[in-house]
């Protein structure tokens with residue numbers, strides 16, 4: 731799977747209106763995580779796999795002078811982000827890949843990513859790029875719904891049609907540790923809205939029936955926190 735094919739797939743998601751649907755689906759969990767980060771004034775934050783940039787804009791508004799930058803491989807997603815963008819928010823968006831981040835070393839205080847990192851073409855390279863662009867002591871918050879302990883998501887790889895890293899909670903932790911991150915911790919975050927009523931459920935590729943939807947919601951999202959060592963160069 732090349733970045734071109736990923737871009738084509740997610741450009742189509744954008745054309746199908748799925749970027750704003752994702753905000754609705756992921757927004758509650760993302761807001762829970764972001765609220766706990768203690769973002770301070772003036773921080774520089776990178777949002778990886780930003781889609782239409784909804785989380786980038788939330789991050790940018792967390793404290794005075796915060797600058798948030800979204801990166802996404804799909805040009806249509808970035809175009810959507812720029813269209814929605816407001817000049818009063820310190821956020822900007824770039825087309826780019828996890829594996830080759832077009833930023834200088836130690837540029838960011840934090841990296842955030844919602845439902846995206848498992849699409850990395852080269853996960854080891856992506857983790858090394860995250861570490862490179864983080865300042866020493868900077869932190870990384872990765873939130874994903876697709877992980878093997880959430881058994882009902884196992885059908886997603888087929889449904890999306892693009893390769894996805896199917897790793898367990900323990901394997902994700904190990905991958906970050908192996909890439910030199912410290913203070914690696916995982917936790918589950920459950921959507922505060924619950925699964926809702928079966929009568930209002932609409933089947934989709936990733937949620938073919940209501941029981942799959944309930945199982946995914948019950949397992950919760952996996953939040954991986956990791957830091958770049960303070961003494962790293």
Ligand SMILES: C[S@@+](CC[C@H](N)C(=O)[O-])C[C@H]1O[C@@H](n2cnc3c(N)ncnc32)[C@H](O)[C@@H]1O
Nearest residue numbers: 740752779780781802803804827828844846849
């Ligand atoms: C499931 S969407 C999530 C978007 C957004 N974070 C959200 O929660 O609504 C995954 C996003 O990651 C982007 N993406 C996937 N692989 C990527 C890669 N290797 N480099 C950069 N972006 C990538 C896709 O284009 C897509 O917009």
